[in-house]
Structures are given as structure tokens and as C-alpha cells.
Amino acid sequence: MNIVASFVIGAVTAVAPVTTTTSLSWQDCGDGLRCAQLRVPADWSRGSGPKAAIGLAMLPAQDQARKKGVLLVNTGGPGEQITLLRQAKQSFADLTEWFDVVIFDPRGFGRSTAINCPIPAPFATEWVFPNKSAYDAYAAKNRTFGKACAREAGTLSGNLNSWQIAHDMEAIRKTLGQDRLTYLGNSHGTVLGQAYAELFPRKVGRMYLDSVFDHTTPDLRTWLQPRARALEGNFNRFAAWCQSTATCALHGQDPAAVWDEVMAKARREPIPAPEAGPQVRISDTQIASRAGFTFEATWERLADGLARAQAGDASFFAKVEGAPDPDLSRVILCADLPYPGYDKLKKLETALRRDTPHIGWRAVWPMANHCAGLPPTRTYPPHPIAAPGLPPVLIAGGEHDDNTPPADGRRLAGQLPGARYLKAVGGHALYLSGHPCVREHVHRYLTSGRLPPAGATCGEASSR
Structure with missing residues (x-):
């Protein structure tokens, strides 16, 4: 089953125009952060059209005279980032020894031009749908949510995907005065990294991708x-x-x-x-x-x-634990990873049960909880990546991560020229969760460009 062939509606392919670099007006915004806004096209395929704001926050380097530059970070989601930086500054403290750490709210969230969907997204407590009737009822609620959200989005409607956000990242790089982008992406932040690496391979300096969410596999x-x-x-x-x-x-x-x-x-x-x-x-x-x-x-x-x-x-x-993702997250996620309907998913479940009979087959359903019934939008769907001129990228994955499994990171590393995959015993978000061995390799790479030796492995987080 090829989701590019079957589910792409109006895929984004146009080349965005070059924009003029503008200076940012950084202001103290509390918690040791400096904040600013950047104006970008709401639709990068129509650069002369309406604008949107991208909210930025900077955790300044400890020693401005000795810093190595700017590190752009996206922790995943998709979702608000600046609030997370306030709450988890300690996770980034080591990086401020060398970098101004800059984080941005993706279009639609937080300090960027925000979209406040007028009705909440539905939350399925039983997201392994028992039958087509339950799926269809949920899909109808999700469709109602999606249509209302699209109306509220205005000029951003249809312009929420990793293609658009990667162009926002390029505008951020230019505005920050960086010749090359230094980037740390985690989880869905790796989808943004994959898009940026494909669209702007020669503008990448160093890129670390943690817990890769594969965006290269159309089947x-x-x-x-x-x-x-x-x-x-x-x-x-x-x-x-x-x-x-x-x-x-x-x-x-x-x-x-x-x-x-x-x-x-x-x-x-x-x-x-x-x-x-x-x-x-x-x-x-x-x-x-x-x-x-x-x-x-x-x-x-x-x-x-x-x-x-x-x-x-x-x-x-x-007992139902956890909470629904931010409403807008599913709009971006499903534009990056369009998903089929119940009948095809049930066939896939049957196929997966042959090899993973106890619980692995459940992997079919989480994305359906996000995407079922959402109205069509322009997408930037999964496809093999080509990035000529891209410098070596460091990729790491946790061997026990079933959200973004290590096979995704290995597959991506095999497509990017000179990339190095770092195997680690652990779960999701290795760097942000504080895995000491992973962090050591990441710091060495980001500051010197030195990759881990081929075949290097990080053991349990408590060991070196």
C-alpha cells in the first residue's frame, strides 16, 4: 500500500521564493529567556501573500564571547515549544556552554500566529476501534473538529505541514545570521529535520536527530x-x-x-x-x-x-491515563503522514498479527486516532529522501522505543550521505531524558563535528 499514491491531495511541490533577511527585536520574556517574532509567508509557495508570525525564544549562551553560534531545537509534538523550554531549561543547560539555544513555536501554536480551534479535538479512550461503526462515529467527530479548525485557521489553513515549517526554519537561520543551520530535532522534530535536510541540504551545518519519526517510507x-x-x-x-x-x-x-x-x-x-x-x-x-x-x-x-x-x-x-494531544497537533501530523480508512487498516492489522500476535498489531491504530475523518488538506507525505551536499548527520534511537522505533533511525541513516547511527539501550527522547552516553556523543558532535565511531553503542542510561 503506497500512501503517496493513495492519499496525497494537492502535495506541496512549489519552490519558495527567497526572502529578505530582517533583524529581530529580542525582549526579556522571563525565566531567563529572550523572545522575538519573525514574519514569514503564510504559504511559502506564494511568498508575496499574507504573512504569519513565528515566535522565537532564546536561552542565551553562558559566555557570549566564546559561544560557537546558535543551536535551533524542536522537541517534537507537533506542539508548543517555548512553554516547554521554560519548564525544562535544565535539559538544555549543558548546550548553553557553547550555544545560544533557540526554540520556536511552530506556525499555529503559542507565540506564533496561533490557531485556537473553536471546538476540541475528540479523544478516543478506546482507540483500537472495535468495529467500523465505532470508527465512523469517531471519524465524524474528528471531521467536524477539522472543518471548524480550518475555518479558524484562515490563511494558515492548508499550510500546516513540515514543508512549510522547514521553510520557516530557513527563514530563522537567515534572520539569526547563521551561515549554516545547527539543529537538534527530537521525535516529530526529526520530521522537520528530514524536510529541512531535503530542501536545504547545503545550508545544514550539523544536525542531530533523536528518536526518528520516519518520513521517508511511502509504503x-x-x-x-x-x-x-x-x-x-x-x-x-x-x-x-x-x-x-x-x-x-x-x-x-x-x-x-x-x-x-x-x-x-x-x-x-x-x-x-x-x-x-x-x-x-x-x-x-x-x-x-x-x-x-x-x-x-x-x-x-x-x-x-x-x-x-x-x-x-x-x-x-x-482507567484511562494520559491526555489528548493539543488540538492542532493532529492537523500537522496528518498532513505529514496521511492515513487510510478503517477497511484498509483492518487488513493491515490482520497482516501484522501474523508476526506480532500479542500486541504489536496495535501499532496500526494510534495514527487513526489522530487522522480518522480529518478533512483533506495539502500534504507533504512520506517519500524517499535525497539530499546531495548534506554534511554527515548524527542519528540516535532507543532500542526499546516503540513510538519511534530504532529501525526508523537506521533507515534514515542509510539514505543520508555520511550519516552515523548511534544505537542506545533506552526508550524515547534519549538526549532530553538525560541519557549520559548519548549526551556526551551529541555534545562532541555539535561542538566539533566528530561523529561516534562506526558501530558505537550506548548501554543503559546508568552506564557509560
Whole structure:
């Protein structure tokens, strides 16, 4: 299945005009930050049209006389960035030894020209949709949200994708007076990095991409398989932990068999959840939506919840944790990664179940929660990347990351000339979560251009 061929509507291909560099008026905006705004075209394919504002914040280098330049950062999302910088300044403190750290709110968010969608995006607590009727009902709500949001977006409607944001990044580079862009992108920030590397390869100085969200693979099944395998791998790690850990509630049993038993039971007849109410019953798709195998810190509670469900009480799986993403995030995400409808996704689920039968097949559904029913917009869809003249890029991925699996980073590294992939034992957002070995390699690369040796590996975060 090729999502470029099947789902692109009005893909952006026009070349943006060159804009004139303007100076920024930096102002103190609290928490040690300096803030400014940059005016850019609302649509870079029509540079002479209406303008939008891009909000910037700078965490200045500790020693302005000795700094090496500016480091542009995007931590992912897509979503507001400046507020996050205020909350997590310590994560960037090491970088201010060498750089002015600059972060920007992507178009539509925060201090940029903001889009305040008039109705909230729907939030599916059961996002492994049990049937087409449930999917269609959710898609209708998401379509209503998307249409209202598009009306509110005005000149930015249809102009929210990584192609447009990469051009914003180029305008930021010029305005900051940098000959080359030095960039750190995390998660969806790596999609922006991929777009910038393709569109402006000779303007890249150094680029570090952490937890790559692959934007180069148009075949959806190929794109989903690494996610399914990584998630199934985390399930297998959980099962092995249970078998070797006396405090696991399933110790002495086969945890995989218990999981299969509970899922089969809930599929035949939803399991009571008395703590949630006398009439509440939990289905297999609800369990699949709410069971988390990624983080070891949750395994003991999960094992206890499974043991109770095996005994006929699924109250653990009645709890819905987390919160919906910012409303606008899904508009950008789905413009970068357009997604098919229920029937095709159900076929993909069936195909993935052959290799990842316990939980990996669930990887089909998270993007559907974002994209189901959204009205068509101009997209910048996944496609193989070519970046002649791009200098060596450093890429790292956590071996246990099932959100942006390491296979994505390896695949991207294989397409970028001279790129180096750094394998690390860990999960998502290695640099920002404080992985010491990864941070050491990143600092060396960003300050000197020296890549880790070929085949270098970072072990557990507690080790060097």
C-alpha cells in the first residue's frame, strides 16, 4: 500500500521564493529567556501573500564571547515549544556552554500566529476501534473538529505541514545570521529535520536527530512493521521480567499465555470492572488500548491488573491515563503522514498479527486516532529522501522505543550521505531524558563535528 499514491491531495511541490533577511527585536520574556517574532509567508509557495508570525525564544549562551553560534531545537509534538523550554531549561543547560539555544513555536501554536480551534479535538479512550461503526462515529467527530479548525485557521489553513515549517526554519537561520543551520530535532522534530535536510541540504551545518519519526517510507505496511515489532519486543521483555521476578503477580505462570487468555475472554464477553461501576465491562479492544508495555516502571502494576482480569476483575483496564494531544497537533501530523480508512487498516492489522500476535498489531491504530475523518488538506507525505551536499548527520534511537522505533533511525541513516547511527539501550527522547552516553556523543558532535565511531553503542542510561 503506497500512501503517496493513495492519499496525497494537492502535495506541496512549489519552490519558495527567497526572502529578505530582517533583524529581530529580542525582549526579556522571563525565566531567563529572550523572545522575538519573525514574519514569514503564510504559504511559502506564494511568498508575496499574507504573512504569519513565528515566535522565537532564546536561552542565551553562558559566555557570549566564546559561544560557537546558535543551536535551533524542536522537541517534537507537533506542539508548543517555548512553554516547554521554560519548564525544562535544565535539559538544555549543558548546550548553553557553547550555544545560544533557540526554540520556536511552530506556525499555529503559542507565540506564533496561533490557531485556537473553536471546538476540541475528540479523544478516543478506546482507540483500537472495535468495529467500523465505532470508527465512523469517531471519524465524524474528528471531521467536524477539522472543518471548524480550518475555518479558524484562515490563511494558515492548508499550510500546516513540515514543508512549510522547514521553510520557516530557513527563514530563522537567515534572520539569526547563521551561515549554516545547527539543529537538534527530537521525535516529530526529526520530521522537520528530514524536510529541512531535503530542501536545504547545503545550508545544514550539523544536525542531530533523536528518536526518528520516519518520513521517508511511502509504503504503510513497511512503515508500521518496525513499530509492531518494537511493541511486541517490549511485550516479550515484560513476559521475561515476570518469569524472573518473584514480585510479579504472574510469576510462575506463562505471562504471554495469561495475556492471550484474558484477551480471548474479553473478546467473547467483556470482563466486569466493579471498581468502575456495577455495569462496566471491559472488552479486548479496551484492554489493548490501555495496556502499556513500554516502561518498566509500569510492569508491576500491569501484571497485577492482568492477574485480576484473569480472575474476572478488569478494573485496572477501566482507567484511562494520559491526555489528548493539543488540538492542532493532529492537523500537522496528518498532513505529514496521511492515513487510510478503517477497511484498509483492518487488513493491515490482520497482516501484522501474523508476526506480532500479542500486541504489536496495535501499532496500526494510534495514527487513526489522530487522522480518522480529518478533512483533506495539502500534504507533504512520506517519500524517499535525497539530499546531495548534506554534511554527515548524527542519528540516535532507543532500542526499546516503540513510538519511534530504532529501525526508523537506521533507515534514515542509510539514505543520508555520511550519516552515523548511534544505537542506545533506552526508550524515547534519549538526549532530553538525560541519557549520559548519548549526551556526551551529541555534545562532541555539535561542538566539533566528530561523529561516534562506526558501530558505537550506548548501554543503559546508568552506564557509560
